[in-house]
Amino acid sequence: MTRPSVRSVLSVDDDRLFWAVDADRVRSVTRDADWRGDAAPLDIAARLGTDDGPGGAARVVVVQGPTGDGPIAVLARGPVSLSELPADEVHPIPDLVRRAGCPPLLAAVHLPPDGARPLFLIEPQFAASTEATPAPSAPRSIDP
């Protein structure tokens, strides 16, 4: 009997956004107060415009780039945990959602079959192209 394929991730249960990165790309996790980097760590939820609360206790997760490029420090507000996700429950963002404005920072989504909170897998290297701007306004009617 073969073991179901899984994806190991480090997840951050931030009240503002439940997000994760692939575990094999995590170089370190430190307390926010102990962080000694040159630049402020990236706040994922704030970058996505979902910064509507203070979030939980902060740590800094240092993530290696996907092709070995420089690491990126990401602010983790909330409990941090290692977990394994069934690979068949992790889906790429659909093209239509991407074209409708979903930023490349959000690479994939874990949708549990029980309808539990979705978990977004992020690609921090795309943060520079993700601005915390309001979503486009809605058209009120479709009359082609």
Add this chain to the structure above:
Amino acid sequence: METAHHTEAEASVDLVPVRLGEVWLALEADRVLEVLGQQAWAPVPGTSPLVRGVLPWRARAVAVLDLGAAIPDVPPLEEGAPRSRLTVVRTSQGTAAVPVDAVREVCAVPHDAVRPAEATAGAAREVTVDGRWMPLVDLDALADVAAGEEDTP
């Protein structure tokens, strides 16, 4: 006989009436891939109000379309409040899910029951089903606007 049947089929269009709030809309039946029960959807930050999030369908994620962002008097989707039915539809931009409050069985209406919108708003065409005028939703136009490939009027 086969020719007569074919002619009769061509003289009508199959529709699926759906209700959102108090508003009835018509979807072209050949665009409806599946009708499911209530299903939770996950909001995605940063998207257009027409595309509110994603949900799982047949081992992949599909976009959730909010007709409330496009059609007058249709209530918008609310996070954490899934609707009682889910229609999965085919659009020019791929498969999408449209949560609705009620779905009626497929009905065939004559082509002349479809006309340019006069009594309803939110779609270019409307149709009468059992004496009730309702917008005939153009899913391709909706998806194209959501994808930024068509200007809004």
